[in-house]
Amino acid sequence: MSVLLQQLANGVVQGALIALIALGYTMVYGIIQLINFAHGEVFMVASYGGLATFTLLPDDLKKSPAVALPLMFVGGIVVAVVVAVIMERFAYRPLRNAPRLAPLITALGVSVFLQEAVRVFYPNAKSNLPYPKVFPEGNLTIGSVNISWTGIMLVVLSVGLAVILQTYINRSRMGRAMRATAQDPDTAKLMGVNPDRVIVLTFIIGAVLAGVAGIMFGGYLNNINIDMGFQNGIFAFTAAVLGGVGSIRGAVIGAFIIGLIKTVAGQYMPGGTQYDYVWIFVVLILVLVFRPQGLFGEPERVRA
Amino acid sequence: MSTPVLEARDVSMVFGGLKALKGVTLTLEEGKIVGLIGPNGAGKTTFFNCLTGLYTPTTGQVLLKGNVLPGDPAKVTDAGVARTFQNIRLFPSMTVLENVMVGRHVRMKQGPLASLFHGPAYQRGEKAARERSRELLAFVGLNGVEDELSRNLPYGDQRRLEIARALATDPAVLLLDEPTAGMNPQETEATQQLIFRIRETGVSVVVIEHDIKFIFGLCDSVSVLVQGELLVEGSPEVVRADPRVVEAYLGKPPEEVQHDVEAAAAAEEEQA
Numbered sequence: 001m002s003v004l005l006q007q008l009a010n011g012v013v014q015g016a017l018i019a020l021i022a023l024g025y026t027m028v029y030g031i032i033q034l035i036n037f038a039h040g041e042v043f044m045v046a047s048y049g050g051l052a053t054f055t056l057l058p059d060d061l062k063k064s065p066a067v068a069l070p071l072m073f074v075g076g077i078v079v080a081v082v083v084a085v086i087m088e089r090f091a092y093r094p095l096r097n098a099p100r101l102a103p104l105i106t107a108l109g110v111s112v113f114l115q116e117a118v119r120v121f122y123p124n125a126k127s128n129l130p131y132p133k134v135f136p137e138g139n140l141t142i143g144s145v146n147i148s149w150t151g152i153m154l155v156v157l158s159v160g161l162a163v164i165l166q167t168y169i170n171r172s173r174m175g176r177a178m179r180a181t182a183q184d185p186d187t188a189k190l191m192g193v194n195p196d197r198v199i200v201l202t203f204i205i206g207a208v209l210a211g212v213a214g215i216m217f218g219g220y221l222n223n224i225n226i227d228m229g230f231q232n233g234i235f236a237f238t239a240a241v242l243g244g245v246g247s248i249r250g251a252v253i254g255a256f257i258i259g260l261i262k263t264v265a266g267q268y269m270p271g272g273t274q275y276d277y278v279w280i281f282v283v284l285i286l287v288l289v290f291r292p293q294g295l296f297g298e299p300e301r302v303r304a
Numbered sequence: 305m306s307t308p309v310l311e312a313r314d315v316s317m318v319f320g321g322l323k324a325l326k327g328v329t330l331t332l333e334e335g336k337i338v339g340l341i342g343p344n345g346a347g348k349t350t351f352f353n354c355l356t357g358l359y360t361p362t363t364g365q366v367l368l369k370g371n372v373l374p375g376d377p378a379k380v381t382d383a384g385v386a387r388t389f390q391n392i393r394l395f396p397s398m399t400v401l402e403n404v405m406v407g408r409h410v411r412m413k414q415g416p417l418a419s420l421f422h423g424p425a426y427q428r429g430e431k432a433a434r435e436r437s438r439e440l441l442a443f444v445g446l447n448g449v450e451d452e453l454s455r456n457l458p459y460g461d462q463r464r465l466e467i468a469r470a471l472a473t474d475p476a477v478l479l480l481d482e483p484t485a486g487m488n489p490q491e492t493e494a495t496q497q498l499i500f501r502i503r504e505t506g507v508s509v510v511v512i513e514h515d516i517k518f519i520f521g522l523c524d525s526v527s528v529l530v531q532g533e534l535l536v537e538g539s540p541e542v543v544r545a546d547p548r549v550v551e552a553y554l555g556k557p558p559e560e561v562q563h564d565v566e567a568a569a570a571a572e573e574e575q576a
Contacts, residue, residue, distance in 0.1 A: 184395060190356060
């Protein structure tokens with residue numbers, strides 16, 4: 001029983017991490033129907049950006065987590081946003097009206113490019129790099145369940161940012177513009193909405209969330225390596241599809257489902273953690289068979 | 305004579321080999337309602353698309369109050385031209401009120417960050433937009449449905465909602481593409497009254513419609529478009545009496561009709 005509770009707690013923390021990344025997938029898809037496969041790499045780049053920021057800090061600041069950690073967030077998020085904006089401007093915008101396959105292939109290319117770009121600065125990035133110890137230490141213990149304070153911080157950030165995002169999209173001028181563009185880009189233009197601004201804003205929001213995730217990943221697992229973007233990107237993409245691509249709530253709930261399946265199945269199913277992927281995709285396939293639009297997605301509409 | 309509020313000068317539009325518009329000129333004086341009629345495939349909607357920047361005319365230009373309109377729909381809206389669509393194009397998964405508020409987008413100032421930190425200026429802006437949107441919903445006669453999803457409204461109400469959304473952009477010129485299509489006589493009558501009331505607020509209107517009776521009862525002047533060309537323009541009385549209009553609508557020898565039908569079908573296909 002205590003093992004199950006512990007794994008459920010771990011699953012919630014992992015779900016929180018996946019949710020932050022999944023939001024970027026689902027928002028970009030909602031607006032321009034692009035599965036941005038490079039989004040996982042934005043998360044990875046942010047993590048390295050945070051690490052680089054820490055390395056550049058003077059020694060006395062490195063010893064002060066209260067200063068170093070916020071600066072790492074700023075550094076990681078700035079790197080993620082810059083990468084995302086350049087990616088949108090030069091890789092995706094020229095292909096806006098191209099057949100759907102073209103930007104998809106481009107996304108894969110951007111993904112490889114970003115991995116190799118990081119290796120220019122970190123030649124050993126294939127192996128684990130230790131992450132700075134500037135995160136809250138120790139555990140919260142409830143009964144037999146231990147959750148690290150960093151894990152709790154991750155859950156709080158993830159849920160908090162998701163709520164802010166949902167409010168932003170539902171209740172602000174730019175949020176309405178985003179939804180309008182997602183539903184009918186031509187008509188949105190005729191309401192004076194500039195689609196380029198809406199799209200770039202979407203990429204920026206996704207990058208900020210991925211940036212937070214990138215830093216917290218390093219803090220939670222203590223190590224980073226260059227494969228983190230691909231692995232977690234796949235989980236996040238799956239979460240977005242599970243929840244219904246384009247839906248904010250769906251992405252978050254999908255992410256927590258994936259996190260829980262991953263830890264619980266890794267514990268109890270044959271094959272252990274090495275097979276956790278398998279169970280995640282089994283669930284994905286089942287959901288797609290019975291509810292192709294995902295848990296919270298809207299059925300594909302036919303436009304008149 | 306004062307500068308017309310909207311002026312299309314010699315507008316032509318070519319798609320591949322098809323000349324959808326051949327040098328169409330149209331003048332809209334301030335506070336007037338101009339009707340645009342013509343058989344299917346005559347190029348009426350294409351002309352609207354040229355007026356709103358969705359298409360860039362192959363030749364010719366469009367002027368609003370004497371200034372050339374930019375070739376970008378968002379900027380055209382900002383300049384003061386709004387429209388509705390022949391096939392209703394609301395944002396289906398947004399509420400009625402939200403649809404109108406999207407129309408306010410261009411008149412609101414909050415950037416991406418202002419809306420994140422709900423400051424007083426942001427709150428004021430949102431409140432003003434909401435109030436104006438409610439006024440417009442009341443103006444077009446949509447009461448008590450503001451929280452419904454727009455796709456759940458009855459057909460006639462969707463058309464009125466599109467008009468409210470277009471008015472939310474504070475236009476100088478409103479372009480209505482078949483505003484009474486699919487409406488019963490009572491709804492058509494109500495729409496006519498609504499368009500008169502819109503004119504009273506100082507907005508000039510161009511209307512595309514197939515319902516000749518509706519157009520002649522509504523418009524100060526009527527232009528007839530046939531196969532991309534302006535056939536006749538003038539007051540309803542003049543247009544009604546013109547033998548070419550009678551021919552275009554009431555018929556001519558069968559072989560010519562057959563030819564027209566084929567041309568119209570080809571044009572429709574090209575547009576679609």
